[in-house]
Amino acid sequence: MSAFLLFAACSKKQGERPEDFANDTFEFVADRFADIEIMRYRVDGWDDLSLQQKELVYYLSEAARAGRDIIFDQNCKYNLQIRSALDTIVSQYGGDKTCENWQKFIVYAKRFWFSNGMHHHYSNDKFFPECPKEYFDKLIDSTMHLDKAARTQLLDIIYNPKVAPKRLSQDTGKDLVTNSAVNFYEGVTQKEVERYYADLKAADTGADPERPVAYGLASKVVKEDGKVTEVPFTVLYAKQIQKIIYWLQKASEVAENDAQKAHILKLIEFYRTGDLKTWDDYNILWAEDTKSEVDYVNGFIEVYTDPLGQKATWEGLANFKDKVSSERSAIISQNAQWFEDHSPIDDMFKKKSVKGVEAKAIVVAQLGGDCYPATPIGINLPNSNWIRKEHGSKSVTIENLMYAYHKAGMKNGVMQEFYWSDEEIKRAEKYGYQTDKLQVDLHECLGHGSGQMLYGIEEGALKNYHSVIEEARADLFSLYYIGDPKMVELGLLPDTAAYKACYYKYIVNGKMLQTNRIKLGDNFTEAHMQNRALITNWCIDNDYDGEIFEVETRDGKTYIRIKDYEKLRKLFGKLLAEVQKIKSTGSYEAAKVLVEQYGVKIDKKLHKEVKSRYEKLNVAPYGGFLNPDFIIEKDGETIKDIKISYPTDYIKQMLQYDDSSKK
Ligand code: ZN
Numbered sequence: 001m002s003a004f005l006l007f008a009a010c011s012k013k014q015g016e017r018p019e020d021f022a023n024d025t026f027e028f029v030a031d032r033f034a035d036i037e038i039m040r041y042r043v044d045g046w047d048d049l050s051l052q053q054k055e056l057v058y059y060l061s062e063a064a065r066a067g068r069d070i071i072f073d074q075n076c077k078y079n080l081q082i083r084s085a086l087d088t089i090v091s092q093y094g095g096d097k098t099c100e101n102w103q104k105f106i107v108y109a110k111r112f113w114f115s116n117g118m119h120h121h122y123s124n125d126k127f128f129p130e131c132p133k134e135y136f137d138k139l140i141d142s143t144m145h146l147d148k149a150a151r152t153q154l155l156d157i158i159y160n161p162k163v164a165p166k167r168l169s170q171d172t173g174k175d176l177v178t179n180s181a182v183n184f185y186e187g188v189t190q191k192e193v194e195r196y197y198a199d200l201k202a203a204d205t206g207a208d209p210e211r212p213v214a215y216g217l218a219s220k221v222v223k224e225d226g227k228v229t230e231v232p233f234t235v236l237y238a239k240q241i242q243k244i245i246y247w248l249q250k251a252s253e254v255a256e257n258d259a260q261k262a263h264i265l266k267l268i269e270f271y272r273t274g275d276l277k278t279w280d281d282y283n284i285l286w287a288e289d290t291k292s293e294v295d296y297v298n299g300f301i302e303v304y305t306d307p308l309g310q311k312a313t314w315e316g317l318a319n320f321k322d323k324v325s326s327e328r329s330a331i332i333s334q335n336a337q338w339f340e341d342h343s344p345i346d347d348m349f350k351k352k353s354v355k356g357v358e359a360k361a362i363v364v365a366q367l368g369g370d371c372y373p374a375t376p377i378g379i380n381l382p383n384s385n386w387i388r389k390e391h392g393s394k395s396v397t398i399e400n401l402m403y404a405y406h407k408a409g410m411k412n413g414v415m416q417e418f419y420w421s422d423e424e425i426k427r428a429e430k431y432g433y434q435t436d437k438l439q440v441d442l443h444e445c446l447g448h449g450s451g452q453m454l455y456g457i458e459e460g461a462l463k464n465y466h467s468v469i470e471e472a473r474a475d476l477f478s479l480y481y482i483g484d485p486k487m488v489e490l491g492l493l494p495d496t497a498a499y500k501a502c503y504y505k506y507i508v509n510g511k512m513l514q515t516n517r518i519k520l521g522d523n524f525t526e527a528h529m530q531n532r533a534l535i536t537n538w539c540i541d542n543d544y545d546g547e548i549f550e551v552e553t554r555d556g557k558t559y560i561r562i563k564d565y566e567k568l569r570k571l572f573g574k575l576l577a578e579v580q581k582i583k584s585t586g587s588y589e590a591a592k593v594l595v596e597q598y599g600v601k602i603d604k605k606l607h608k609e610v611k612s613r614y615e616k617l618n619v620a621p622y623g624g625f626l627n628p629d630f631i632i633e634k635d636g637e638t639i640k641d642i643k644i645s646y647p648t649d650y651i652k653q654m655l656q657y658d659d660s661s662k663k
Contacts, residue, residue: 028407030626031650033107036114037620038373038650041404043365043628045322046644053294054642055254057318057365058630060296063247064316064368065627067298068657070237071314071369075117075305076164077183078157085140085154086112087658090651092143104131105139106651113654114373114624118158119167119181121374122622126165126181133159168307176307184311187223193308196221196228211386213276216310218300233300233314234274241271244298244316251296259285260292267298283382284391293321295362295394297381302370316368317379322399325361325437331490332445333358339446339481344573345580351452356445360396365644366627373624377401397440401625406433413617418508420552420559427501431494435502438492439478446481447474451580461586467527468599469583469591472534476576479506479535483569500565507549507568508560510536515607516614523600534599539571541598558609626653 031038049057072079086109096102108129115121129136133155140151157163164181171179177190185193197216207213219230234241248268255261263285270278279299289295296319300312332339333356340354367375380395382388410432415425448470453459462469481487483499493499510532517529524530543549548568550561562568582590631643647653 024407026407026646027648028404029411030648031110032620033110035621036111037408037623038114038626039404039408039623040626040646040648041364041400041628042646043363043644044400044403045320045324045363046365048323049294049320051639051641052254053256053320055639056251056256056294057320058632058642059247059251059254060294060298060318061366061368061630063244063251063298064296064318064366064371065657065660066243066247067237067240067314067316067369068372070233070240071116073237074183074313075115075167076119076181077186078164079117081154082112082118082158083658085144087655089139089143091655093139095139095142101131101135105129105136109654110650113650116370116372117167118164124167126161126167128159128161168305170307180307182305182307183220184306185221188221188228190308192223192228193221196230197310211280211390213280214310214384215276217276217303217312218274218279219311232274234271237314245271248298256292256294259289260294263289270299280384280387283384283387287382287387287391287393290360290392290394295319295321297371297379301381301383303383305370313370315370316366317364317371317375318366319362319364319396319398322361322363325397325399326359328438328492329356329359329361329441329445331492332356332441335486335490336446336449338486340450342484342486343450343477343576344480345451345577348454349451349580349584351450354446354450357449359441359444360394361399362396363400364398367625372627374622375401375625377405397437399437402437403433404625405623406436408623412619414513414614414619417613417617418512418559419504420561424504427497428505431498431501432505434493435482435498436505438487439482439502442478442481443474447477450477451584453586454584457584457586462583462588462591465588465591465595468530468534468595469579471527471531472599473576473579473583475531475535476572476579479503479572480569480576483565483572499569500562503565503568504562506532507536507539507562511540511560512558512606512610515602515610518602518607520607520611521604523602530595530599533602534595535572535575537598538575538594539568542571542574543567557613558606626650 167181169179175190177185218233221230252264266282297317336354336356378397487493548564552559629645633641
């Protein structure tokens, strides 16, 4: 398809968000407590789906929510018991709800729901209510009719720091299994678990060593009559899985095509049998289905919570393709050769024939299990290496969540605090979301794939500097081209001023904002952070005549001004040529000099200033999302339409979910 046709298709803006991003009045922030912000996301493009697709998304959404109890129970064996108490108190307590103790109790309940249990979702540490135990006891007593002994026992689980202190222990000096509260093991030691799986693998003589099944992925290890054995999650959570199957069955009946129907039915087969070979077969069918517009994630997927890294938590997600954004990455990919040919690098480092990577963008309609409410904004599945190699994988970015993050970020005060003037803030409001996404696309679809190694030079020649140079190369490629008039010509940006939003953000972040995540006195060690510092500091240092940057001080605070964006673009191009040369020629020494001089050290005085300015802003370090609700419009038994509404009350959603899990 020609670029022109794509441009025409793009300008249709089917289901796109408001053209003027700054005037989007939807309220994205719903709640703020402890270290958490609860946001809302909007399901843009919903009205463009056919009724059949809407039904399909709806059934997959119900399937994504039906396993909610599983993740609570997996995180810790006490969680469902505590959750039931919290839900009862919150829905039934009739006493004073204005006092400080009630407020503290509510914060605990919200944190508990947010983390899907009693341990912090990120740090894995147990957290505690700030209201006194006696007060909590009174709440239980007045709503639950538990006797004194049962109340004492429950409160001990909640308040005693010695009971289940860590969900996941990473202290390799101790037994990882017995020191982790995660509910994957019961009455067994790390040694026993390891021996159990070693024996299991040894006994499986018919196994294909090239295509191993994921032993232990979906089971709990227990001791029965003194013998170590495992219970499949599909047996352990039969009640919830029955509900998941019910909704998947309905989804299969309105599938978009045979391939999609086949993998949904295969997933049902896995849930019925718990057979890991079937799980692999399902993943192959799912990975190979790249045609369907509606898609989902549902199953025991990620192993981050298991101290031994093999058992998976349950998660669910329903989504559909974001056509407009997917077109954007298609346009970029189809012009890959033009970008390569016009790159400011030396001709001998250019690829004669280059192909862009096409990534898919999706709109999520429902989050469930381990994806709710804290969720990733990108997905790359399946996890099995041999399936990825032989059958491919799906790499997607979740557009509507990125948008919600962007909109919420506009209001947290960071720009107002660190940006030089209204001009920069207004530009960020108007263009920031578009340029953010475009920069990521240019980096991922073209940046990493551009350029070539000189004959005989190996990819790994830069050793420990490989990652940072590689990230710098991809970032510089995207920075250079986002400022190219070609972006407007291809319809990827609205005008030639838009790129300035990206440049300003990049420099302020590289020089100041990103240091907030580093402890005072420490240096940059992570490759992406090093690369941003490298690019920023090199450009400031190479602005010999002071024509591009101005460092200003106002009320004792430091600000950066960019005076000439066009000249800054030329600097990005110059550094790109330099970095490409380092990579193509494998110059370890040159990489070392560049990275050590510009990408590692942090200006101590500025670092301290940034941290103290951030502290006053009280920005929540963690975020999560409220799910939208579906409104089914029926005529008798026939579904006529499905509409979406956006709740604002986190507590209400939690009580609603609790209600539906009892049915
Ligand atoms: Zn990268």
